[in-house]
Amino acid sequence: MRDEYTWTLVGGDLALDLCNTRSWRGDPDRNIERLCSLTEYDSWREAVAQVHGTELPAVTDKAELARIHLLRDTVLQVLDTRAGDREASGDATRRLFEMWMSTLSRCTVSNSVPMRWSIDPTRSTAASDQLTLHCVEVLSGNLDLVRRCGLDECSWYFRDTTRNHSRRWCMADECGNRYRVRAYARRRK
Numbered sequence: 192m193r194d195e196y197t198w199t200l201v202g203g204d205l206a207l208d209l210c211n212t213r214s215w216r217g218d219p220d221r222n223i224e225r226l227c228s229l230t231e232y233d234s235w236r237e238a239v240a241q242v243h244g245t246e247l248p249a250v251t252d253k254a255e256l257a258r259i260h261l262l263r264d265t266v267l268q269v270l271d272t273r274a275g276d277r278e279a280s281g282d283a284t285r286r287l288f289e290m291w292m293s294t295l296s297r298c299t300v301s302n303s304v305p306m307r308w309s310i311d312p313t314r315s316t317a318a319s320d321q322l323t324l325h326c327v328e329v330l331s332g333n334l335d336l337v338r339r340c341g342l343d344e345c346s347w348y349f350r351d352t353t354r355n356h357s358r359r360w361c362m363a364d365e366c367g368n369r370y371r372v373r374a375y376a377r378r379r380k
C-alpha cells in the first residue's frame with residue numbers, strides 16, 4: 192500500500208489540476224499515476240472541493256475511473272501538442288470533441304439566453320461528464336495564461352495569474368529550486 196499522497200492543487204483551475212494527477216510525466220522512470228484507485232480519487236475529490244469549491248460526484252466503479260483517466264490523458268495530449276511537444280495530428284482534439292458530444296447528449300439546456308447547458312441529473316451523475324464539460328470549456332477558451340512547469344520532467348500545468356505573468360514553475364520552492372540547483376551545478380562543471 193502506498194503512503195497517502197498529499198494533494199497540492201496548484202493548477203489554478205480544475206481542468207489543469209486534473210492534468211496534474213499524473214506526476215513527473217517528463218521522466219519515464221518516475222512517471223506516477225496519482226488516481227490509481229477509487230480511494231485516491233476520493234481524496235482528490237475532497238481536495239478539489241476545498242480548493243475549487245466544486246463538488247464532484249463520487250466514483251464507485253473502475254470503468255468510470257478509466258473514463259476520467261482517458262479524459263485527462265486526452266486533455267494532456269491537446270495541451271502538450273500546443274506546447275510543441277507533439278505534432279498536431281488533431282486526434283486528441285477529435286477524441287475530446289467526441290467525448291463532449293456524448294456528454295452533451297446527457298445535458299439539458301436553459302430556456303433563456305445566453306444559452307447554458309449542464310448535466311441532466313436524471314440522465315447522468317457521472318463525474319466524467321461533469322469533468323468533460325469543464326475541460327472543454329477551458330480548452331475552448333483563452334489559453335494564453337496556461338503554462339507548463341519549466342522543469343521538463345515535472346510538466347504540470349497551471350494558469351499564470353501573477354501580476355506580470357512571469358510564473359515559470361508549478362511550485363517555485365520545489366521545481367524552481369531543483370532547476371536552479373541543477374543550473375548552478377552545470378555552471379560549476
Ligand SMILES: [Zn+2]
Nearest residue numbers: 340345361366
Ligand atoms: Zn513543476
